[in-house]
Amino acid sequence: MIEQDWIWGFAGGLMIGGAAALFLLVNGRIMGASGILGGLVDRSGWGNAAERLAFLAGLVLVPGALALALWPGVSTHITPNMAAVVAAGLLVGIGTRLANGCTSGHGVCGISRLSLRGIVATVFYLLAGGLSVVLFKHLLGVI
Amino acid sequence: MARAVFAFLAGGLFGAGLLISGMTDTTKVQGWLDVFGDWDPTLAFVLGGAILPMAVAWLVAARRRAPTLGGAFPPAPEPRLGHNLVVGSVLFGAGWGLVGLCPGPAIASITWGGLGGLVFLVAMVVGMLVAPGVRTGIDRLAAA
Numbered sequence: 556m557i558e559q560d561w562i563w564g565f566a567g568g569l570m571i572g573g574a575a576a577l578f579l580l581v582n583g584r585i586m587g588a589s590g591i592l593g594g595l596v597d598r599s600g601w602g603n604a605a606e607r608l609a610f611l612a613g614l615v616l617v618p619g620a621l622a623l624a625l626w627p628g629v630s631t632h633i634t635p636n637m638a639a640v641v642a643a644g645l646l647v648g649i650g651t652r653l654a655n656g657c658t659s660g661h662g663v664c665g666i667s668r669l670s671l672r673g674i675v676a677t678v679f680y681l682l683a684g685g686l687s688v689v690l691f692k693h694l695l696g697v698i
Numbered sequence: 699m700a701r702a703v704f705a706f707l708a709g710g711l712f713g714a715g716l717l718i719s720g721m722t723d724t725t726k727v728q729g730w731l732d733v734f735g736d737w738d739p740t741l742a743f744v745l746g747g748a749i750l751p752m753a754v755a756w757l758v759a760a761r762r763r764a765p766t767l768g769g770a771f772p773p774a775p776e777p778r779l780g781h782n783l784v785v786g787s788v789l790f791g792a793g794w795g796l797v798g799l800c801p802g803p804a805i806a807s808i809t810w811g812g813l814g815g816l817v818f819l820v821a822m823v824v825g826m827l828v829a830p831g832v833r834t835g836i837d838r839l840a841a842a
Contacts, residue, residue: 560720564740567719568747574712575748576755581704583765585772586712588802589826596826609702611805613709618717619809629717631799631807632725633814639796644804644818646793648825649832651801653786658800659712661787662745667752670775676787683791684731691796692728693735698796 575663582606587660588614589651597652634698639691650680701767713806719744722807724798731795781840782833 575586584606591607594600600607622629634640651657654676656665661680665673691698720726720740729738759771794800797818799807804819811818 560726560738560740561743564719564743565747567715567717567721568744568749569751570711570715570718571721571744572715572748572751572755574708574710574715575752577704577711578708579752579755579759579765579771580762581766582701582708583767583769583771584705586708588712588800588805592801592805592823593826593829596823597830603701606701606705609705610709613706613711614713614802614805615709615808616713617710618713618722618806621714621717622810626717629810631722631803631811631815633799633811633818634724634797635814637814637817640814640818641821643793643797643799644821645825645828646789646796647799647801647804647818648822648827649829650786650788650790650793650825652826652829653782653833653836654790655783655786657790657802658794659802663748663752665775667749668756668775671777672775672779672783675779676783679784679787680791680794681731683788684795685733687792687795688728688731689734692732698728 571659572663572667575659575667578610579664585660585664586610587656587664589647589657590655590660593652636697639698654680704767712802715748716803716806719747721800722803722811727798727800727803728795731798782836785836 578584578586591610595607656676661673661676666677716722721744726738726740730741765771799818804822807815808819
């Protein structure tokens with residue numbers, strides 16, 4: 556870890572939590588990325604589609620503009636292994652809908668209200684994530 | 699209209715935080731999950747930094763009758779865990795570790811994520827579409 560990385564991490568984390576706090580106190584909604592998108596995908600959230608679409612527009616446009624203006628050459632460093640990308644995308648899509656939440660919904664919004672479901676979900680996706688890196692990086696070497 | 703404006707602001711602040719914190723960098727995410735390799739603790743600071751203001755927000759919400767723009771606050775969390783919470787979280791975690799993207803960062807990085815980012819997002823949406831069928835199958839297995 557580079558020295559300042561944790562400062563950027565903490566500052567970015569405060570912004571993520573600040574966004575979740577704003578969405579709860581002003582709009583009365585839980586800021587869960589998979590739920591906001593998933594409700595549009597499976598039509599269960601079409602009753603407040605405008606609010607969801609506006610959230611997603613901000614989520615795409617603001618970091619996009621920031622990256623364009625301040626961070627030339629920014630990269631996700633995503634693996635070129637497209638089979639892994641497709642498999643991971645499917646797993647994340649299915650898993651977050653089954654669990655009804657992801658890192659933002661269960662991790663940030665759930666843990667902060669001491670929700671047992673949020674804590675249990677976070678423990679299991681962190682364990683599975685750690686084992687997945689061990690398996691695919693260290694044992695199989697595909698990523 | 700006000701709901702959409704504040705939703706846009708929340709989404710924008712969330713996305714900016716994801717970019718600045720390193721959550722959209724798959725190598726940093728995998729470095730954090732890689733506890734048996736060269737562990738990178740940055741994301742613990744991200745999660746800690748995010749939980750702090752949100753914990754305050756839940757305390758404030760508990761003392762207020764309604765959100766600023768009306769409506770109601772979310773109900774208390776469902777106490778029942780259920781097998782889908784565990785199975786879903788394990789599948790999600792496996793995918794998160796494999797490529798290093800979870801849903802928020804996958805959406806936030808779409809303008810600079812290239813073909814790989816786009817393919818991931820499309821696969822994630824397909825996964826969300828087939829999830830109800832998978833849930834039915836798992837419920838049948840659990841009942842059997």
